[in-house]
Amino acid sequence: MTDRVVLATHNAHKVCELQRILRAAGLDVELVGLEEFPDAPEVAETESSFAGNALLKARTIADFTGLPAIADDSGLCVDALNGMPGIYSARWSGQHGDDPANLDLVLGQVADVPDSRRSAQFVCAAAWVVPGVSEHVVEGVLEGSLARAPRGGNGFGYDPIFVPAGYALTTAELRPEEKDAISHRGQAFRALAQVMASR
Amino acid sequence: MTDRVVLATHNAHKVCELQRILRAAGLDVELVGLEEFPDAPEVAETESSFAGNALLKARTIADFTGLPAIADDSGLCVDALNGMPGIYSARWSGQHGDDPANLDLVLGQVADVPDSRRSAQFVCAAAWVVPGVSEHVVEGVLEGSLARAPRGGNGFGYDPIFVPAGYALTTAELRPEEKDAISHRGQAFRALAQVMASR
Numbered sequence: 001m002t003d004r005v006v007l008a009t010h011n012a013h014k015v016c017e018l019q020r021i022l023r024a025a026g027l028d029v030e031l032v033g034l035e036e037f038p039d040a041p042e043v044a045e046t047e048s049s050f051a052g053n054a055l056l057k058a059r060t061i062a063d064f065t066g067l068p069a070i071a072d073d074s075g076l077c078v079d080a081l082n083g084m085p086g087i088y089s090a091r092w093s094g095q096h097g098d099d100p101a102n103l104d105l106v107l108g109q110v111a112d113v114p115d116s117r118r119s120a121q122f123v124c125a126a127a128w129v130v131p132g133v134s135e136h137v138v139e140g141v142l143e144g145s146l147a148r149a150p151r152g153g154n155g156f157g158y159d160p161i162f163v164p165a166g167y168a169l170t171t172a173e174l175r176p177e178e179k180d181a182i183s184h185r186g187q188a189f190r191a192l193a194q195v196m197a198s199r
Numbered sequence: 200m201t202d203r204v205v206l207a208t209h210n211a212h213k214v215c216e217l218q219r220i221l222r223a224a225g226l227d228v229e230l231v232g233l234e235e236f237p238d239a240p241e242v243a244e245t246e247s248s249f250a251g252n253a254l255l256k257a258r259t260i261a262d263f264t265g266l267p268a269i270a271d272d273s274g275l276c277v278d279a280l281n282g283m284p285g286i287y288s289a290r291w292s293g294q295h296g297d298d299p300a301n302l303d304l305v306l307g308q309v310a311d312v313p314d315s316r317r318s319a320q321f322v323c324a325a326a327w328v329v330p331g332v333s334e335h336v337v338e339g340v341l342e343g344s345l346a347r348a349p350r351g352g353n354g355f356g357y358d359p360i361f362v363p364a365g366y367a368l369t370t371a372e373l374r375p376e377e378k379d380a381i382s383h384r385g386q387a388f389r390a391l392a393q394v395m396a397s398r
Contacts, residue, residue, distance in 0.1 A: 082282050112245050
């Protein structure tokens with residue numbers, strides 16, 4: 001029987017992407033998003049790190065559902081912005097989850113920053129909580145730089161403006177499997193899959 | 200005869216505030232803004248520090264006008280945002296000089312940040328360049344924290360959401376002279392006035 005694991009997100013893109021990554025890592029779990037738990041509490045991301053917020057979300061949803069829960073907190077860290085948007089990536093424009101607004105805002109903020117100082121990282125913390133049993137959190141980082149304008153229709157979030165180091169394409173121009181192979185989320189969730197498989 | 204000194208800004212609020220501060224410091228200069236030099240080049244703030252941008256602006260305008268020039272670069276540094284908006288304060292919303300948009304954006308970004316972690320600083324770097332003769336730059340810092348909503352009609356920029364340490368009012372609720380006595384800009388320009396007076 002395939003284990004059901006709750007993924008603490010309302011983002012259908014994220015459920016799809018993580019299901020793909022965990023399957024590719026050989027882990028036979030069925031990820032279910034929060035659409036199946038309409039009464040689940042909203043978790044305010046009040047911690048000051050990706051790992052802290054990922055654990056906070058996984059813990060809250062595991063407690064609520066009684067099921068093993070996974071959560072990630074991920075974002076774009078721009079060196080010229082002292083590592084911001086960081087943990088505020090999804091709410092950078094002040095509106096939670098408004099990808100085009102968030103992305104346009106970052107481009108506007110760094111409009112005067114020359115190419116030599118447009119380095120950035122995608123960071124992902126992935127947490128796994130089994131209620132009353134265990135808690136784990138791992139991180140993945142993808143180095144890159146900011147494009148001047150959005151390019152590509154794959155992915156979500158800041159993918160259209162992020163160019164991985166050594167690539168000419170944005171992560172929104174890469175095929176999903178290519179992206180997963182190098183991405184912050186791919187790295188973090190493959191590490192998490194190993195932890196989950198060993199338990 | 201009163202010396203004419205160009206202030207490298209199109210912001211009439213800033214001309215007014217700095218004229219007031221320099222006069223109060225006993226310096227008899229006539230500040231003129233860039234409205235009098237409609238052909239002056241736009242200076243992109245490409246440096247990575249307040250001091251760098253202030254010097255860049257003062258140097259460019261002194262070179263263009265042949266007159267002594269003053270420039271400031273100032274902004275709001277929010278600890279929970281790793282010191283941002285910082286040098287991007289005036290263009291934080293992506294639109295240069297849109298005070299209400301910038302201020303609303305910061306409030307939205309830190310909406311989930313508890314009062315215990317809402318500390319911030321107002322920072323000002325003030326530069327003085329006499330063409331072919333000398334360059335000086337000084338800094339002033341005002342410690343404080345972020346309010347939950349804008350309050351007060353004085354000042355400009357982020358004044359309505361900044362509460363100086365030890366005060367209950369925002370800098371937009373203080374009378375102009377009260378604000379100047381403690382503000383980052385007051386500190387920096389009084390220090391600059393001393394340098395200017397000694398030359």
